[in-house]
Amino acid sequence: DTAVSQTPKYLVTQMGNDKSIKCEQNLGHDTMYWYKQDSKKFLKIMFSYNNKELIINETVPNRFSPKSPDKAHLNLHINSLELGDSAVYFCASSQDWGARVLTFGAGSRLTVL
Amino acid sequence: GENVEQHPSTLSVQEGDSAVIKCTYSDSASNYFPWYKQELGKRPQLIIDIRSNVGEKKDQRIAVTLNKTAKHFSLHITETQPEDSAVYFCAATSGYSTLTFGKGTMLLVSP
Numbered sequence: 581d582t583a584v585s586q587t588p589k590y591l592v593t594q595m596g597n598d599k600s601i602k603c604e605q606n607l608g609h610d611t612m613y614w615y616k617q618d619s620k621k622f623l624k625i626m627f628s629y630n631n632k633e634l635i636i637n638e639t640v641p642n643r644f645s646p647k648s649p650d651k652a653h654l655n656l657h658i659n660s661l662e663l664g665d666s667a668v669y670f671c672a673s674s675q676d677w678g679a680r681v682l683t684f685g686a687g688s689r690l691t692v693l
Numbered sequence: 694g695e696n697v698e699q700h701p702s703t704l705s706v707q708e709g710d711s712a713v714i715k716c717t718y719s720d721s722a723s724n725y726f727p728w729y730k731q732e733l734g735k736r737p738q739l740i741i742d743i744r745s746n747v748g749e750k751k752d753q754r755i756a757v758t759l760n761k762t763a764k765h766f767s768l769h770i771t772e773t774q775p776e777d778s779a780v781y782f783c784a785a786t787s788g789y790s791t792l793t794f795g796k797g798t799m800l801l802v803s804p
Contacts, residue, residue, distance in 0.1 A: 586792045613791065621780050623737065623794045636791055670736065678788050684736040 583607050583686040586671050592691045594663060600657045601688045603671030611635075611677050612654040613647060615670040617687070624668070629654055630677045658690075666692045695720040697785050699795025706773050707803055714798045716783035717765040723785040724764045727760060727792070731780045740781075741768070773802045 584605045593599055605612060613636075614626040628636035629648040643659045658665060671685040694717040706712050718726075727742035743750045743757045743766065750757050754773075759766040766785075770777055781798050784792040 620800070621731075622795045623797070625784060625791055628791055656788070680727065680742070680786055680788065680790065680792065681739055682729075682737075686736050 582686075583682050584671055584673055586669075586685040586688050588688060590663075590691075591685065592693065594693055595661055595663060597661050598657070598659045599661060599690070600655055601669055601690070603654045603656070603685055605671075605673040605683070606684075607653055607673060607675075607683060609673040609675050609683070610651055611675075612632050612651070612673045612685065613672040613682070614654065614656050615672060615684075617668045617670060619667070625653075627656075634644065661690075661692045663692050666690055695723060695785055695787070695790065695793040697783060697793050697795040699783050699798055701798060702794065702796065703799045703801070705801045705803065707774060708775060710778070711733070711771055712770045712773050712800055712802075714768045714781055714783070714793050715765060715801070716785075717763075718767045718785040718793075720785070720787060721764065722787040722789075725786050725788060726757070727784050728757060728768050728790075729782045729784065729794075731782065731797075733779070737782060770800075773800075773803055775802050 587602045611630045613628045627646045632648045645657045647655045668687045670687045672682040694780040699716045724745035729737040731737040756769045780797045782788045785792045
């Protein structure tokens, strides 16, 4: 039973389109995150939600909009996709905001053509 | 905020050799230092961590050392094997903010 699952695993789309990535965790964790990993492998935090509330919103273009319908789900919607959005997006969760151990999903590879 | 520097960015060793990856951090309030391993095409996974009240921690072939005064910590892998080939990330946090990751070290172990 996968602890943190993301869909889709691969996404290929044209510039200007809108796309969504979904994430679900069955660990009972309170806190969820979105990370972006670019071609140089750098893991950059984008957003963090604790019990459905947004607590971290890094300097990410407002074309990216996260949504957490409940504490087990954190989705990422991206409008007007650009070439530079091509990356692997990782969802992660931790027991609570003060917890330090992250459990990552398998990643969603987004390619914008 | 916290800033974590990681070196080297790539490291090539022969099977059986030791590998050392070093990280420095800027926030003296940081007290938790994990290491994540990411194999090609896979997710990052925690392999070892250390808290600021200890100077060294070992788990089989991997060990982590921490020097709080100098604000640096290191990952040591002994008797490297081809399956150790991966990208390794260090990270730091005070617990009041999310983890700050280093930029990663690509370790290649040649048979």
